[in-house]
Amino acid sequence: MNNKCYVNICLDTSEDDSGWQDLRIDNKKISFFQEGLIKGFRGKMKQVQKGHMLRTHWIIEFFADSVFSVKLYVVFSEEETEKNNRNILYKAIWQLQNDSSKEDIRQCASEWIRGSKSLVEYKDLSDFKICFDGGGFSMISGKNHFYNFQRTVVLACLCLSYNNVFNGFIKKLSDVDMNDYNALSDLTMNMNIFAAKWYFRYPVLLKNNLVPVLWGFISERFKLNQHYEELENQLKNVHALVSQLYRDQESKKSSNISFKMSFYLVFLTILLVVLTLFLVL
Incomplete structure (x- = not known):
């Protein structure tokens, strides 16, 4: 060396x-x-x-x-x-x-x-x-x-990897069609999976006294937690949008069903009137 x-x-x-x-x-x-x-x-x-x-x-x-x-x-x-x-x-x-x-x-x-x-x-x-x-x-x-x-180089690599994934999600959010329910659902699911499986605010074990200290310094400099919180807020907004789109779709389906039922009822009523008149005559 x-x-x-x-x-x-x-x-x-x-x-x-x-x-x-x-x-x-x-x-x-x-x-x-x-x-x-x-x-x-x-x-x-x-x-x-x-x-x-x-x-x-x-x-x-x-x-x-x-x-x-x-x-x-x-x-x-x-x-x-x-x-x-x-x-x-x-x-x-x-x-x-x-x-x-x-x-x-x-x-x-x-x-x-x-x-x-x-x-x-x-x-x-x-x-x-x-x-x-x-x-x-x-x-x-x-x-x-x-x-x-x-x-510490390994810790820096983890910070860079987190940022790479975060930036990927942000790009997908900016590119996705906000009216595309399936695309938004998939994006929300992937963000939730990553957060649940891979993201740790404190990813290093505490048994090594120095490594957690070094992680605290480097993650603070990378502002990882702030970036994640921003992504988390965007995730909540996307989730709310997905829920609203789902409700709108269900409401539209219900409206279509109601319209069809009304049409069938009117048709049956007319048919019944015609049959009644035919029998009377």
Whole structure:
């Protein structure tokens, strides 16, 4: 391990299926999520030689085996890579803590994440510092915390996956025909299924004291709960609309039935009158 590690996170578009192993951090499988998320989690890793650099590649998938599945490709490198790639969703950087060059360390992180020198709001967690930004996060620590840096990358992937699903629902809501009862019903059902099965406000287990703290910081920066509450309110509005459309359809059916019954009664009445007149005559 060098004194720096740069990370890029993108949506997975890879087609390379060779050389992958189960994802492990500190030689342990990912186990710090709630059981529901673990069941839908897939992770694999491998080492890739690029010139003189040995990079670590991850593929992380959340909500696997469902229509909500999100796959992310993560690259760890000791040198800057593809800094301005438009496909990059999020960045991260780990740097070895060194008091003699504290300002240089912070500037390096800011340049990588923001392309500026304005990343300054670090949280001091006793023996390491961490800063979360909209475009990435920075950790400054001893080498003993590098695994916590990797765990935080996994947490960032979960935030990105949640946002991907939320944005998908919002797009479908904007595109759906508000008079299409079946389409609205399907959308409402899918949103309810995702919320019930996959969305956790506190997705990490509390047995690890540090990971829940890191989740609190990064989920707050992503404003996940606010985004979910907004989606939940839209879901309620769609549900109300679906219910109203259903009532309107049922009312229309009832009106049609009433009209047909009235028509038949009038027809029978006329027929009865005609028959009566015929018998009288």
